[in-house]
Amino acid sequence: MNYTTLLEEVKQYALHFFKSHEENPFLYHNQDHTEQVVKAATQMASYYQLNDRDVFIVLTAAWFHDMGYYTGPAEGHEKNAADLAAVFLRQHGVDEADITEVQQCIMATCMNGQTPAGLKAQIVTDADLFHWGTDDFAERNKLMRKEAEARLNKKISKEDWQRGTIKLLSSHHFKTTYGQQILEPKKQKNLEKLRMKFEEEATPINISTKPVSLPEAVTSKKTKDRPEKGVETMFRISSGNNQRLSDMADNKAHIMISTTSIILSVILSVLLRKLEDNPHLIIPTMLLLVVCVTTMVFAILATRPNLSDGTFTQQDIDNKKVNLLFFGNFYRMSYDEYANGMNAMMNDRDFLYGSLTKDVYSQGVVLSRKYRLLRKAYDIFMFGIVLSVVAFAFATIIFGH
Known part of the structure; x- marks a missing residue:
């Protein structure tokens, strides 16, 4: 089986799919995001020196992984995407074993807290959240919020979104060693920036008529002004x-x-x-x-x-x-x-x-x-x-x- 030729057909199908669904207002889960995931998956596949078959499985899953948003509700979109991939691959005579692995890689992008089984599924999972460990995080996070507001048809406060994002990033761990070694440090920096921004914008100013003793005020100011990141850096260097x-x-x-x-x-x-x-x-x-x-x-x-x-x-x-x-x-x-x-x-x-x-x-x-x-x-x-x-x-x- 010529996986290179078949992968090109997958790409053309995906591009045509997104073009034919341009009326759907997805600001984040769209062709741009999919192409970024494919690029990240290609980068990691090259890093791990995967063979042609494994590269085909990983990149096919990357092309299909978010198509389920366009064919059904957001909840369970991974299953819809996996079904779409299976239909397309069977039409092109792909082996059932390959189809099963593609579906497993797509289902691995479901954020259920479980570690995907196998390197290929882990690569697709990390590629899907690759931007968390890059400079594009802030911009992509804004698009995600706008899409969520449009999909839910309600306004999401900046404070609530930041709080949820902080919780999500804090509990997340990259699955591959590539993600842990290369993406995780930048993700932690993005998380720290988000925390600092959240504390600055979300903490209300407490205006009180009660007198504040000088020692408490000084202690509070010192605690607040102490750079937590600088303290951690100091301990790490020491x-x-x-x-x-x-x-x-x-x-x-x-x-x-x-x-x-x-x-x-x-x-x-x-x-x-x-x-x-x-x-x-x-x-x-x-x-x-x-x-x-x-x-x-x-x-x-x-x-x-x-x-x-x-x-x-x-x-x-x-x-x-x-x-x-x-x-x-x-x-x-x-x-x-x-x-x-x-x-x-x-x-x-x-x-x-x-x-x-x-x-x-x-x-x-x-x-x-x-x-x-x-x-x-x-x-x-x-x-x-x-x-x-x-x-x-x-x-x-x-x-x-």
């Missing part, structure tokens, strides 16, 4: 920097362990056997042996993990004393206990930011210990290796003959 410093410390410790291991292997396999014939090398050899062993011990201590008991109590949650972001504080707890604790933390902004603060602080404490031990290891090795070389040279010159 945690990332600490992680990189920790990796650097581990690498330096590994270098020191490897170096001293090589020297020790030479001492034990070569020098010790020659000490009987060269007694003047006993002291320099023992000095070098002690230096290497001591250095290795400090380097190992710098990378040696330290775990707490891995448990917490409900009182710790209530008092906001436990840091659930570090596995060492919960690895012995049951999942339900941990999930309850995480829910409590996510629903309490002070608890959440307090945990992030503790996490960054704890990373700093661990880093301080690592670098102190690592510095001692390097100091011992540096001065010890110099003394050992001097001792070997002195013993060889004075007693070697």
Whole structure:
């Protein structure tokens, strides 16, 4: 079966379909949106290097996925679109297995909170909402609101629409790794902009004749003016920097362990056997042996993990004393206990930011210990290796003959 030729026929059918239904006032679910979905699906299909058959299934589903709006009510339009696709594909002699997969991909665009089965269906689902992770989000969202008002024949307030959109974007997750890695960051930025706009426009100004105490006013202003995005960026950068410093410390410790291991292997396999014939090398050899062993011990201590008991109590949650972001504080707890604790933390902004603060602080404490031990290891090795070389040279010159 020539999927490339068949796909071109699907495209021509779709374009003719939309042209013949121009009287329907769909401002969002129209040919423009469909072509954007096809373009996004093509982009992701290329990213995953799909074969011709899979590309045909994905793009056919993308062309048909919103045609159901023109043949029936908005509710259940996915089923109508899937039926249209099946009729067209059967007329063109497409295998039933291919038709079934096309229908499954179309039905996957139904926003029911379930994860579509299979990569092809996930690609179509993410392509349908591709604009959520692009700069076109604001403009497309306005068109969606206008279409909803025309379809429902009623005015939807800007506040209600923004509230619903925020809820929708907050609960949404891209299904493909492409969407999660490439589209999700921009989607989060769009969501943050929408939240800020909603708070600015929807929060009424409270005019009260009651006197407001200065401390409360100052506290409220500071809380309101604090840039939430800036705080999150600060925590992300701090945690990332600490992680990189920790990796650097581990690498330096590994270098020191490897170096001293090589020297020790030479001492034990070569020098010790020659000490009987060269007694003047006993002291320099023992000095070098002690230096290497001591250095290795400090380097190992710098990378040696330290775990707490891995448990917490409900009182710790209530008092906001436990840091659930570090596995060492919960690895012995049951999942339900941990999930309850995480829910409590996510629903309490002070608890959440307090945990992030503790996490960054704890990373700093661990880093301080690592670098102190690592510095001692390097100091011992540096001065010890110099003394050992001097001792070997002195013993060889004075007693070697």
